[in-house]
Amino acid sequence: MAEPKTSDLMEKIVSLCKRRGFIFQSSEIYGGLNGFWDYGPLGAELKRNIKESWWRTMTRLRDDVVGLDAAIIMHPRVWEASGHTSTFSDLMVDCLLTKKRFRADQIEPQSGTAYFYAGATDSGTGKECKDAFSVLIATGKHAEYARKPARQFYQQRGIDNPALQGERTEELQNTTRYNPENGSLLTEPRPFNLMLKTYVGPVESADNISYLRPETAQAIFVQFKTTLEVSRQRIPFGICQIGKAFRNEINPRNFTFRSREFEQMELEFFIRPDEVVQKMAGSVAALSAPQPSTLTPQPNWGWELWHKYWVEQRVQWYESIGLGRDTLVEYWQKKEELAHYAKATVDILYKFPFGTQELEGIAARGDFDLAQHQKFSGKSMEYFDEEAKTKYVPHVIEPSAGVDRLALALICNAYCEDQAPDEKGKLETRVVMRFHPRIAPIKVAVFPLLKNKPALVSKAKEVRELLRPHLSVFYDEAGAIGRRYRRQDEAGTPFGVTIDFDTLGEKGPELQNTVTLRDRDSMKQERVKIGDLVSILLEKIR
Numbered sequence: 049m050a051e052p053k054t055s056d057l058m059e060k061i062v063s064l065c066k067r068r069g070f071i072f073q074s075s076e077i078y079g080g081l082n083g084f085w086d087y088g089p090l091g092a093e094l095k096r097n098i099k100e101s102w103w104r105t106m107t108r109l110r111d112d113v114v115g116l117d118a119a120i121i122m123h124p125r126v127w128e129a130s131g132h133t134s135t136f137s138d139l140m141v142d143c144l145l146t147k148k149r150f151r152a153d154q155i156e157p158q159s160g161t162a163y164f165y166a167g168a169t170d171s172g173t174g175k176e177c178k179d180a181f182s183v184l185i186a187t188g189k190h191a192e193y194a195r196k197p198a199r200q201f202y203q204q205r206g207i208d209n210p211a212l213q214g215e216r217t218e219e220l221q222n223t224t225r226y227n228p229e230n231g232s233l234l235t236e237p238r239p240f241n242l243m244l245k246t247y248v249g250p251v252e253s254a255d256n257i258s259y260l261r262p263e264t265a266q267a268i269f270v271q272f273k274t275t276l277e278v279s280r281q282r283i284p285f286g287i288c289q290i291g292k293a294f295r296n297e298i299n300p301r302n303f304t305f306r307s308r309e310f311e312q313m314e315l316e317f318f319i320r321p322d323e324v325v326q327k328m329a330g331s332v333a334a335l336s337a338p339q340p341s342t343l344t345p346q347p348n349w350g351w352e353l354w355h356k357y358w359v360e361q362r363v364q365w366y367e368s369i370g371l372g373r374d375t376l377v378e379y380w381q382k383k384e385e386l387a388h389y390a391k392a393t394v395d396i397l398y399k400f401p402f403g404t405q406e407l408e409g410i411a412a413r414g415d416f417d418l419a420q421h422q423k424f425s426g427k428s429m430e431y432f433d434e435e436a437k438t439k440y441v442p443h444v445i446e447p448s449a450g451v452d453r454l455a456l457a458l459i460c461n462a463y464c465e466d467q468a469p470d471e472k473g474k475l476e477t478r479v480v481m482r483f484h485p486r487i488a489p490i491k492v493a494v495f496p497l498l499k500n501k502p503a504l505v506s507k508a509k510e511v512r513e514l515l516r517p518h519l520s521v522f523y524d525e526a527g528a529i530g531r532r533y534r535r536q537d538e539a540g541t542p543f544g545v546t547i548d549f550d551t552l553g554e555k556g557p558e559l560q561n562t563v564t565l566r567d568r569d570s571m572k573q574e575r576v577k578i579g580d581l582v583s584i585l586l587e588k589i590r
């Protein structure tokens with residue numbers, strides 16, 4: 049079947065998310081709030097499955113990573129130490145006409161004729177405004193297309209009947225100084241801090257300003273020493289956390305991709321500085337030595353190999369939940385793109401319908417964060433390494449992923465339209481969400497063939513109760529069985545169990561207590577014993 053165009057595809061995905069209860073706009077009955085989203089019944093299960101899989105992989109299945117669940121609001125000095133108070137900003141520009149705000153780096157370059165005005169005089173009162181203004185219009189368009197918004201600009205400044213002064217034109221190429229929506233001049237770019245402010249306690253004064261955390265990472269650094277002591281870990285080891293983060297994004301966009309409230313899954317993995325590795329092991333292992341997929345941690349690893357190791361670990365995890373390597377891009381940031389504290393950063397990008405964009409960043413951050421907190425708090429962040437017999441501030445590798453972006457990537461990746469027969473055998477378009485069974489919101493649907501046969505219904509409910517303690521089950525008896533399959537296909541439920549007359553033994557004892565097990569993707573059905581269902585299904589979703 050032909051691939052839908054990307055904008056059509058995104059529209060279909062957004063509409064399915066709302067219709068089936070994956071994602072709703074927050075506060076929708078009040079017109080919504082830009083950059084905030086709610087997850088409905090299926091979305092909540094999907095997010096939970098993502099987080100559980102990440103947590104299991106990052107900490108439960110490892111000896112060298114422990115978890116943390118820290119407060120969202122922290123001491124404001126934390127953000128001074130981390131640099132967020134002074135530098136966590138995007139450059140923004142405002143439209144001089146509508147006041148609409150844009151991120152400066154998101155303005156597409158445009159070409160055309162710019163009309164410049166030195167000011168305007170009120171033709172009735174003689175009042176003057178000497179503010180300069182300009183408008184960009186397509187070359188060849190009538191000057192009135194520039195003059196009209198220019199008059200509006202001066203009217204907003206108290207010149208009721210503006211006579212425009214000093215009009216001149218200039219051809220401009222690839223300029224980003226004008227609002228792409230109306231051609232009006234933009235303000236000069238200026239920094240806008242992305243942290244959301246609040247006040248702690250009853251007094252709204254400068255002394256009580258706090259911030260909703262813009263990342264979960266800093267709590268891990270701040271609790272490094274305490275976590276180390278209680279967990280009795282030794283370097284190299286990591287602390288991971290899942291939690292909400294908030295950023296007052298200038299332009300939230302692409303559905304949930306860039307939101308103002310979102311969840312992060314972050315690991316800070318603490319390692320020895322290269323000098324210490326060198327001293328202990330004689331040399332630091334060369335980056336080129338082993339193949340990434342066979343990397344097994346070694347005592348002679350420096351930051352470069354640890355960094356490579358974590359990139360590979362993370363890609364393997366994405367594969368395990370259904371995002372194949374062909375859907376991902378590993379982008380190694382160029383030197384000039386790196387944050388000032390980063391030695392290297394790899395972004396894992398996903399090929400979204402609206403472009404190839406970041407899912408996760410894996411940064412080698414040196415000792416920047418711990419050293420900053422040591423300086424600002426006056427508390428030592430040094431670690432005494434028993435093996436190396438030396439003290440140092442550990443270095444860090446940080447894989448940092450977004451839950452919401454990943455949920456969106458998984459939804460985009462799962463969306464599929466194919467052809468399936470309807471009740472009468474006629475082919476119709478079927479929308480099917482091909483989630484990997486591991487992260488599918490509902491794992492199995494249970495259907496009695498007919499709703500008005502009490503024996504079928506009671507057997508189906510028995511099967512539901514049998515499965516429920518082990519996996520998420522959805523029971524559905526409403527409508528024709530084909531319709532019920534379609535509804536579950538759209539929800540991405542990988543397996544369907546149907547209780548029919550054979551189950552009741554009507555065709556003989558050999559089929560009694562067997563059911564059909566339908567596979568969402570192949571639509572094939574096999575007959576299995578009820579007694580084997582739990583183990584068969586658990587094996588399939590493992």
Ligand code: GAP
Nearest residue numbers: 263265305306307310407408409448449450453
């Ligand atoms: N501690 C490092 C850090 O926060 P980041 O690249 O700013 O790094 C990490 O964020 C991840 O958090 C991103 O890769 C993305 O998945 C997610 N994220 C960041 N800003 C987001 C936003 N406005 N909306 C949704 N997810 C976001």
